[in-house]
Amino acid sequence: SYELTQPPSVSVSPGQTATMTCSGDNLGDKFISWYQQKPGQSPVLVIYQDSKRPSGIPERLSASKSGNTATLAISGAQAMDEADYYCQTWDISTNVVFGGGTKVTIL
């Protein structure tokens, strides 16, 4: 079955840039989406098709993909950015696949 791998946690100081990765086989052939989930809340789509932002998502959140690794970056990190972030894709073997999630902490 297909898997996406994310680091469990990332820490960043306020105002700095937080980056987190999502890796998987043949990721170049797939679209990656990213979701933000704050404690006790439902997930929110923040990136789709590798790097596109839905309306209402700040430009501080950006994403890219290179080879088998996708990256989500949060520039000018703020307390409001503390959340779990999940990458997600589709694979013919398992349909929808989520990464294990990365917990972002603003120090």
Place this chain on the structure above:
Amino acid sequence: QVQLVQSGGGVGQPGRSLRLSCEASGFTFSNYLMYWVRQAPGKGLEWVAVISDDGSGKDYADSVKGRFTISRDNSKNTVFLQMSSLRVADTAVYYCARDREEGGHTWDFDLWSRGNLVTVSS
């Protein structure tokens, strides 16, 4: 207001059944694929099921295949998840979610319900 409002769930015993409902409003429900996604306590997200816009196509995660059934009633703007032969491992918050693209099939989700906790315990 564009939203998904869930009902149902609660506590069920192993081997028994529960049903979740998710009512949509504020958009043309019959133009969208709909999904169920769950999240076990303290764990990550897990896709459960998908249903096509007209209800003719359905698919399931291996972990629930043969036990859960997704369905929809477009006249009532509602999608359902019938959960049978429940297991303790099915304990999770269950979300319904909408496909990002109207009339399309993107396999990502731009609208989520608030989620309902389903607890399977004897």
